[in-house]
Structures are given as structure tokens and as C-alpha cells.
Amino acid sequence: VRYKITIEYQGTNFYGWQRQDNLPTIQGEIELALKKLTKQNIEIFASGRTDAGVHALGQVAHFDTKETQPQNSKKLAYSLNFFLRDKPITIIDCQQVDENFHSRFHALQRHYKYQIINRDAPIAVGADLYWRVYGSIDYKLMQNACELFIGQHDFSSFRDAQCQGKNPIRIITKLNLKKDGDCIEVNISAKSFLHHMVRNIVGTLVLLGKGTISIDDLRNIIAAKDRRKSGPNAPAHGLFFVGVDY
């Protein structure tokens, strides 16, 4: 029986999603909880891996159990949360799904947000959930620049050197900024992203906002298709995997 789970986690103290020997990871913790619950070795498959320190509000994964009859999926979520109770990992939804459902291959859109606090003072409340950017930022300029990224582009300038994607072309369907006091929230959606693409885009937008680069420079960076041209990777702890559409 196949189940689809939606997962919230705070990535701060984990080495990312992917299971690693002797290191705490999100996948590792959930598989451990499944083992405690079912006494089976069950592998889970995520819609996309997240890096160390990155959070999720709606990561999706699927797994199969060896039963022939489906169990109450609400109770399954409750039981998994019992075994995860000491970890900042929560199953927020669990559904029994068709055996052909695949969390990664059937994803139509992935949604991320990135949280920035723009002020000089360090962050005391929720410091692991925001990137603090000091100095003045031209928010309007950053907002106007979003349209340069939207649509289908070769995002080679915004992929990590380690990125294993064969094709650097991606389609950004949404990229916008919201401001609330000194908090800036970047929202971005696409069917899929290259490795570090969101954090590279945010890092480059902040360079623009700080006046380090101009909007013409940004156009050239996108056109260059060369990672060495773009801004520094924004830190992991401001990034949230918000959800997946199927």
C-alpha cells in the first residue's frame, strides 16, 4: 500500500534531507520512525531533496508498506508523529494513494519562499529562519528585477557547480517579493529547480538591492550562463520548501 505524506521540518540541526550514515537527516529520522512503527525497513522518496539547514513547510514524500490492507492514514500520521516527537519533524498530512503515484516524477509545481530581515541589528527571535541583511536595500529595484527571471531561461548562472541536472533550462512561473516592516519574503515557483538555484537567485537579487550590481549587470549575468558571474549563494537557513502541486 502506497502512502503520500506531507512533512514540515526545521532543517537547522540536520544534514539535509538525504539519508547519510551516522548523520542526522530528515529522511533518516522518518525512516527510523517508520521502522519503529511497522518493524519494516521502508524507504521513503521525496519530491526533492533539501540541503543542510533548509526548512520545509510542505515537503512531500511517498512510501510503500508491505500490508495488503490500507490502514487509517490519519492514525498512521499520528503514530509517526509520536515516534518523531523529540525531533523538529512533523507529518502534517498522510493520504493513501494510487500505487503509481510518485512524489518526485509527478510534481507539477514546486513552491519555495526565502525570508530576509533587512536591518543592522542581529536577529534574536527565530534567528534560524531568516537571513539578516544589513545596510540599505532598494526593495523596489529588486521587485522590478523579478520579471527578468520569470519564464523559460537557461539558468546556468544560478546552478551550483555540483549540480547534476542535465538540462539547465527551467521555467519560473512565479517570482515575487513581499515586504512587511523590515522583513522581505521572496516567493518562487517552478516545475523544478537546479541545485542551489533559489539561493543563487536570492543572493543575486540582494546584490542588486544593495547597489553592488545594476539591473544591466543582472541582465548580463543571466545571459552569461556562467555561475561565476552571479552573486553569492544566500544562506540555507532563510529557505523554506513550501509545497508541491500534483
Place this chain on the structure above:
Amino acid sequence: VRYKITIEYQGTNFYGWQRQDNLPTIQGEIELALKKLTKQNIEIFASGRTDAGVHALGQVAHFDTKETQPQNSKKLAYSLNFFLRDKPITIIDCQQVDENFHSRFHALQRHYKYQIINRDAPIAVGADLYWRVYGSIDYKLMQNACELFIGQHDFSSFRDAQCQGKNPIRIITKLNLKKDGDCIEVNISAKSFLHHMVRNIVGTLVLLGKGTISIDDLRNIIAAKDRRKSGPNAPAHGLFFVGVDY
């Protein structure tokens, strides 16, 4: 020279505001930073104490230095933040003020907010910043009940047994609720509050939302002027001291 500082802190791992021997407190940490910076023993005076686990986005305090000339207050904040860098405590503003200014006695309005997440799953992201309330909640009913608290009342039913305030009469100038997804934010303002008053009001509003008490029960609880009638104290970790008006 007298300075007024505005402070943000995450109260999770502190024994509240007030200095205590051998226990980490907000006051203790800031006074220690001041000592490291000035080599003087400086006492700071807050606009109001917060309990263990309660956070602040805009606590205000004042203190005097032994200098005859004022120093650059922006630099003073920066230096204090240097000595506080390992703690979730940040000086977000520092101003030189008149020597008669008093953070506590001159406060005209104090603003608090309380953050609730209403869902069955535990909280993984920012678990120390929200009270998770499971089961269904009648948000509209809670919203309508706010008006019962607004204005001048005897709040004896909502004060802690340990409360040392001589007069149980307080004037609530604002009490409203905002909803965003499964997050409910309670905003409340008054010149001053009784001990545990905000958390007792929130705890009682949630009892109403859950249907444990009716709106008539709530009217009776307020009229009873008896702490034993009201709901349980909402936990400290959902409460934020947002700011003070002078």
C-alpha cells in the same frame, strides 16, 4: 547619561527578564554585556518584566552610565550586540534620553501579541514561538468575544494568584484576532497588565473557541472577579512583548 534601549529576545532558554543569581535571565545578560563594555556595574530598568519563556520584539529599558559626555548611541548598541552575540538577545535601538525618562513609569501603552497554531500535527518550524491548539476552534466566536474585554474592567478573574498589583482594574484599549491559515494571532494593548493577564485571557478565549465554555459563561467569568473561574494560563512560549508607547 541616560540611555533608552529597545530589545528583542527569544525567551525560550531564559528564566525571564529579572536578574537572578546563577540563572540566565535577559536582564542579567544585558547587564553583563554592559559591564564588559563599560567596566561599570550598571543596573537596567525594564518597562515591564517578562516571565520565563516569553519573547520580546520591542522590550524597552533604560540605564545610566557614569560618563559626563554622551557617546554615540548607535555605536553603543553595536558594541552591546557584540557582547551579546552568542545570546538570542539583540539591542535593536538605542537613544540618549532625558535623565527623567523612566521606561516603566512613563509607559503610556504596552502591546503584546500571542501566537496560536490551530492544527492536530505538532509544530516543527518555530515550535518555541507558537502555542499549538488541536481540535476545531470557533474563530468567529473568539473574535466576537474580544469586545467583552475591551475598556475598563476589574480583571481579578485573569490575574495570577501571585500578582502583586494593588488594583485589579485595567483598561484594555485593543484586543483583536487575526487569522492566516491555521495561525491565529491575538493582539492586545493596555497601559499596563496584571500578572499573567494576557495569558489568562488567551487561555480563556481558547476554551470559548473549543466550546468548553459559552459566551454567557465568559460574561460570568469576567463578572466573578475570581481567578478560579477562568481558563488555564496559555503557555509562555506563544507570548510576545511587542512594544511600548511613551
